[in-house]
Amino acid sequence: MSNSDIGWIGAINNFLIFAGSVVTGRILDMFGPVVMLWFGSVTTVFSIMMISLCKEYWQFILSQGVLLGIGNTLLLCPAVALVGQYFKKRLALAVGVTIAGSSLGGVIWPVVVHALIQKPGVGFGWTLRIAGFIMIPILVFTCVFSRPLLTPKKMPDDGTDNGANPSKPAWDWSIIARKQTLFTACGFFFIYFGMFMPFFYTTEYALSKGFSSNLSFYTVSIINGASLFGRIIPGMIADKYGRFNLCIAMTVFSGIISLCWTTVTSVAGIVMFSLSYGFSSGGILSLQQACAAQIASPTTIGTVIGFVMASTSFSALAGTPIGGALIENYGYLSLSIYSGVSMLLGASVLFIAKLTQKSQPFAIV
Numbered sequence: 001m002s003n004s005d006i007g008w009i010g011a012i013n014n015f016l017i018f019a020g021s022v023v024t025g026r027i028l029d030m031f032g033p034v035v036m037l038w039f040g041s042v043t044t045v046f047s048i049m050m051i052s053l054c055k056e057y058w059q060f061i062l063s064q065g066v067l068l069g070i071g072n073t074l075l076l077c078p079a080v081a082l083v084g085q086y087f088k089k090r091l092a093l094a095v096g097v098t099i100a101g102s103s104l105g106g107v108i109w110p111v112v113v114h115a116l117i118q119k120p121g122v123g124f125g126w127t128l129r130i131a132g133f134i135m136i137p138i139l140v141f142t143c144v145f146s147r148p149l150l151t152p153k154k155m156p157d158d159g160t161d162n163g164a165n166p167s168k169p170a171w172d173w174s175i176i177a178r179k180q181t182l183f184t185a186c187g188f189f190f191i192y193f194g195m196f197m198p199f200f201y202t203t204e205y206a207l208s209k210g211f212s213s214n215l216s217f218y219t220v221s222i223i224n225g226a227s228l229f230g231r232i233i234p235g236m237i238a239d240k241y242g243r244f245n246l247c248i249a250m251t252v253f254s255g256i257i258s259l260c261w262t263t264v265t266s267v268a269g270i271v272m273f274s275l276s277y278g279f280s281s282g283g284i285l286s287l288q289q290a291c292a293a294q295i296a297s298p299t300t301i302g303t304v305i306g307f308v309m310a311s312t313s314f315s316a317l318a319g320t321p322i323g324g325a326l327i328e329n330y331g332y333l334s335l336s337i338y339s340g341v342s343m344l345l346g347a348s349v350l351f352i353a354k355l356t357q358k359s360q361p362f363a364i365v
Contacts, residue, residue, distance in 0.1 A: 005057065007320035009065045010200060014320070016069025017076060018192075019313030024077040025306020029299065032148050033078030040074025041139035045132050047071050052128035075139075077306055078146070084293040084301045085149040091293055092243045096235030096286035103231055103282060106224025114217060176307045180295045183353035185311035187346045188288055191251055192312040193319040194258065194342030195284060197335055198277050199223060200320055205261070205332055206270050219270060223278035230282025235290065242364040243290045244354040250283030251347040259340035262333045291350075295357070315342075 024036060047067035054060050079098055087094035109131070116127040175181070202223065206216035230250070238246035257277045264273045289305060296304035319342075326334040354365045 007324040011320040012065030013069040015317035020073030021306040022310035025302035028302035043071030048132035092235035092238035092290040100231040103228035187350035191346030192315040194339035197339040222274035226278030227282030230279035231286035234283035247287035253280040255343035261336035
């Protein structure tokens with residue numbers, strides 16, 4: 001399979017995770033998170049088991065791209081929205097800690113999978129099945145102990161919520177038609193065109209430069225390990241100096257680092273690139289949810305987070321295959337420029353979203 005073919009599997013998965021959020025977010029506001037968590041857990045484990053049986057490209061598209069994407073979107077929005085109900089003053093930090101869990105998994109799973117696949121008698125199929133069995137108790141624990149602070153029946157009617165009031169329409173478009181919501185969504189739309197390029201293609205770039213296969217493989221774990229800290233530390237600062245301010249700063253840093261991608265030609269360079277990009281992009285991923293929660297009310301948080309995440313779905317879908325095509329036709333320099341410029345453009349739009357909330361350029365937002 002070509003780079004573009006492989007990219008489509010991850011792109012479809014990302015598309016469904018983010019596009020599904022506009023539906024799961026609204027369902028969350030109307031019915032609560034627990035049922036969604038159970039359905040998402042079952043779907044995710046089932047998809048992992050199906051991937052273990054895949055032999056053809058179309059089978060990977062259906063199981064890893066489509067089915068796993070559906071399972072993930074059912075898990076993602078409830079997790080973030082639940083945190084948004086419990087925390088206000090330390091919202092960015094709380095969301096960052098929550099989102100950091102995916103970085104921890106991104107560190108552990110590549111190492112586990114790489115080790116298991118190389119063991120005699122295990123292979124690809126049983127590696128995925130073992131991963132699925134490990135997930136079961138973790139997901140059951142999450143489903144059992146996750147409880148909303150506000151259930152749909154207890155949520156106060158603040159004039160914007162429509163989930164608890166059956167006389168209102170199921171979809172209140174005025175919630176997402178506000179300027180701050182639209183500009184926030186538009187900013188992340190551009191960011192997601194380029195943000196995942198290093199996640200998907202740093203390993204192949206390292207191999208193309210003659211680095212060892214072990215070092216090249218572990219660049220993904222290095223990025224995710226740094227992303228773990230990037231999702232927590234900026235959140236601690238953002239609660240004091242502004243969530244939009246920190247998100248814009250982390251996006252600018254990520255764009256600049258991406259533009260420097262092809263200058264990396266040494267082992268120390270690829271490690272430093274992976275560490276720095278993992279940290280800065282981790283800040284974007286956690287602060288995105290915090291920014292969306294900031295412009296929502298407690299009763300509309302699922303809808304707003306879902307809309308902002310869904311706005312990234314088409315760019316997440318197209319971004320990775322575009323990156324693969326750029327590598328095949330023009331090389332890694334074109335990918336570096338594409339990734340960096342996309343994020344810098346997104347940062348500019350997020351700055352406009354900030355100004356719609358407070359017109360002073362240096363205000364804490």
